[in-house]
Amino acid sequence: MAIENVYNKNSLKKVAEKAGVSIATVSRVINNSPNVNPETRIRIEKIVKDLKYTPNRVAKRLRNRNASGNLLGVLIPDIQNPFYIEVLRGIEDVAYKKKYALIVCNFSQDETKEKLYLDILQSESVDGLIAAPTHEHDQKVINVVKTGLPIVCVDRGLVDADVDVVLVDNRKGAFTAVDYLAKKGYKRIAYISGIPNLPSSRERELGYRDALDANSLPAYDELIRYGDSRHDSGVKLCDELLNLSKPPDAIFTGNNLITLGALETIHKKGLKIPDDVAIIGFDDMYWSISLNPPLTAVRQPAYEIGKCAAEQLISRITNPDRPTSNMILKTELMIRNSC
Amino acid sequence: MAIENVYNKNSLKKVAEKAGVSIATVSRVINNSPNVNPETRIRIEKIVKDLKYTPNRVAKRLRNRNASGNLLGVLIPDIQNPFYIEVLRGIEDVAYKKKYALIVCNFSQDETKEKLYLDILQSESVDGLIAAPTHEHDQKVINVVKTGLPIVCVDRGLVDADVDVVLVDNRKGAFTAVDYLAKKGYKRIAYISGIPNLPSSRERELGYRDALDANSLPAYDELIRYGDSRHDSGVKLCDELLNLSKPPDAIFTGNNLITLGALETIHKKGLKIPDDVAIIGFDDMYWSISLNPPLTAVRQPAYEIGKCAAEQLISRITNPDRPTSNMILKTELMIRNSC
DNA sequence: TATTGCAATAAAAACGTTTACATATTTAAA
DNA sequence: TTTAAATATGTAAACGTTTTTATTGCAATA
The missing domain is CATH 3.40.50.2300 (Response regulator)
Known part of the structure; x- marks a missing residue:
């Protein structure tokens, strides 16, 4: 049989009663308002402590519509x-x-x-x-x-x-990654994009294209795939890419979920990273280093x-x-x- | 200069005024209470819609102390x-x-x-x-x-x-994992535990010991390490284990963060999974399959x-x-x- | 002494609800 | 037709705050 230990409901009123004072005064003490007698303040503070009074946040928010609801x-x-x-x-x-x-x-x-x-x-x-x-x-x-x-x-x-x-700076981040790939000698660099109408996806694509340009590499349409920023589309899109008659030699993945999906596909196909296909991801994870091989990635702070x-x-x-x-x-x- | 578009504060009162009715009636309509004239109801519902009125959850919670604050x-x-x-x-x-x-x-x-x-x-x-x-x-x-x-x-x-x-069922889950390891022929199976005063950690250790027992394998103290359930302790404890003069041939990791940490260490040492050291983790992750090699793990639902x-x-x-x-x-x- | 000013406190309103209670109207029963 | 019950609505209190306004007592000034 449960002891019906009803709510711990202490309120300004309770404290005020115990102190023989109005709730306004207690409120002033709680909020460190000026103009309260130091002795009264101390007395009330003690009672507050004894009663373990804590202000009700809901009432507070209702009263102060747009401030200090914390x-x-x-x-x-x-x-x-x-x-x-x-x-x-x-x-x-x-x-x-x-x-x-x-x-x-x-x-x-x-x-x-x-x-x-x-x-x-x-x-x-x-x-x-x-x-x-x-x-x-x-x-x-x-x-x-x-x-x-x-x-x-x-x-x-x-x-x-x-x-x-x-x-x-998504564009620059993407540029750095793809530029790094290009400088390493990869020629057919693919991009798996997240939801294409996300500004970040578009910016990253721009950075990708910038880097291709800067390294005089052509941008093949078939190497750019658009997904929904989630794991599954990483799996699927990476699979499409790798089944191409001329598959990419490196993949730049648009976010961490896509990266994980792509990795799943690559491992499933028994491909070796980076020899068969290289990968570089947007988004670092604290356990990127635990992957095998440890993942090169663009770290967003x-x-x-x-x-x-x-x-x-x-x-x-x-x-x-x-x-x-x-x-x-x-x-x-x-x-x-x-x- | 910002248009001071003050709060969108519509209330029962607003609706009531517009409807020429008391707030109580509006409240009844909102809450689908019985005893309100169907015509009134429809009229009020329309106004509610027009005004885009939504009840104030804070006031609601204040009023109904311990229920339906949602x-x-x-x-x-x-x-x-x-x-x-x-x-x-x-x-x-x-x-x-x-x-x-x-x-x-x-x-x-x-x-x-x-x-x-x-x-x-x-x-x-x-x-x-x-x-x-x-x-x-x-x-x-x-x-x-x-x-x-x-x-x-x-x-x-x-x-x-x-x-x-x-x-x-932590104990059973751990048992299954370690038993699987033992049946596969691993002899020196280590356990990296999370925070030891967590019931789950203890249960998992029990399961680990059960399985060792059931397979007539001795439990070496040096193969059981206690950490704090986080990534870093996985890194560190796994390192200790692998530096032992007689290192384990398999490791059972107490949770996913520890697993990730242990993987980091194993890869850093250039060890091959499962040939050099096998690993089985408590906690599956949706991207466990993206790891290389894909991780065998005890899945908690x-x-x-x-x-x-x-x-x-x-x-x-x-x-x-x-x-x-x-x-x-x-x-x-x-x-x-x-x- | 009467007036002012200040400090300390109390009283009351307001925030937006729900609901118990009261009231007025309609319907049903006698 | 009278009474009772049911229906529809309104009134007001309560939830726990903060804050504006009012009140009190007292010291300082004229």
Whole structure:
């Protein structure tokens, strides 16, 4: 038989009663407001401690509609992608330091879900939002921006909205990778793209083409394949590529999930990396080095992206009139043994 | 100059005014309560739609302290561990279907952080909580259980609290793996354990010893190493093992992060899997097959764990007096080429 | 002494809901 | 026709805060 140990509901009222004082005074003590008698303050502080009183965050948010609820929303396109996990870690670390909690919503690239979560987040009166929109014209996110809610976009910008953005120099990152491949002597370099209407995918393709150009290599249409940024399309597209009558001698994969998929195919075919086919991936993973052979990859500073985004967001929350900023972080080529 | 497009704050009141009706009636329409005139209902529904009214979840939660806030808390020990990501996906999928939002808190094995997040979660009046306690005597979680908040524990139980639990048959899973190794003829089988005071780590060790026994293999102390369940300790402990004067011919790794770490070491040493050393991991990953060689591993049904946990939780929320249950899910040996 | 100003506190309103209770209207039963 | 019950709606309280406004007591000034 369960002891019906009903809620631990202590409130300003409880504390106030015990202290023989009004709730307003207790509230002032809690919030370190001025104009409260030092003795009263000490007395109340003791009672607060004894009662283990903690303010109710829900009431707080209801009262202060758009501030100091200490709650941030995070809207992520794909939680299975280690990149976003790293971003999330970055966000979380700074949020924790600044006493913010996070509502994390993963919409799995599903726009209906994205919409629902955006509604929920607003309805929860979050103080601000970090989001990776589905694409640069994501009207759903734009609408929220218009609402005045502080927002920072990561990984993908927004084209018709004035909003803080933190991303990476995708074009240059891709260039570096493909240029490295070309300089190593690979001639038929393929590109497996993620969702093509993602700005990042397009930028990476541009970088890929730049590098081909710079090395006087032709760009064969058949060597460029467009997928959906997920593992399965890496498997499938890589398979198509390797079944070509003239297959590529190197593959540049558009993100980490695609890389993993491509690796699956390559191993399944019993091909040797890098002798039969070389591979270089966009997105590094902390265990890229555990792969065999260790993977050469373009490292996005995912953790830093999250960290910067959270800092930007909190700064905007406390100072809403600051002009918006674009942060473009640098990538780094992690040279290992897959090419 | 920003258009100060202040909040999209529509409320019952707004709708009520427009409809020339009291907020109570609107509320009844929103909640499909009976006893409202069909015509009124239709009229109000139209206005709700026009105004794009959505109920304020915060006010709702404040009002209904312990029910129908449609918010669940999730407390995760390590968001870098793909296992928990899969669990989270399972949770999220059912939460989404039942219109629950999630506050996800990752405490990175840090008990201070765990405490803070537990406080926050309670303060946010979540309807229920899914948690993986730091260990089976986790007093912080036990205290919350005592509070009456619906809780489901995943991956790890709680010893002095009557609480729903969803976990996996760790002992049997480990047995299967090590038994497979033994039957394949490996004689010196090592075990790299995660945090030793985690029930799951201990259970897995038990299974490991069972299998050694069952195959009349001696258990060498030097072949059992205890770490902290993370990548780095996999790297280090595997290195120690391989530097032994009589190194193991096979390694059973206690979780996926450790596996990845061990692989790093093995590759760094230029050892060939499985000829020089075989490896079998606890925890499968969707890209285990992308490894070279594809990894043989004990698959925990992580997604299902999350799914079950969320279902259990929601069932408990709607029916708090149901007796608690222990769900023990089966593992599966995914045989590939690493041993 | 009367007036002002300040410090400390209390009172009350507001945030957006749900719901118990009250009221008014309609319908059914006697 | 009267009464009772059912239906439809309104009123107001409550959830736990923060904050504006009001009140009190007291010291300082004129």
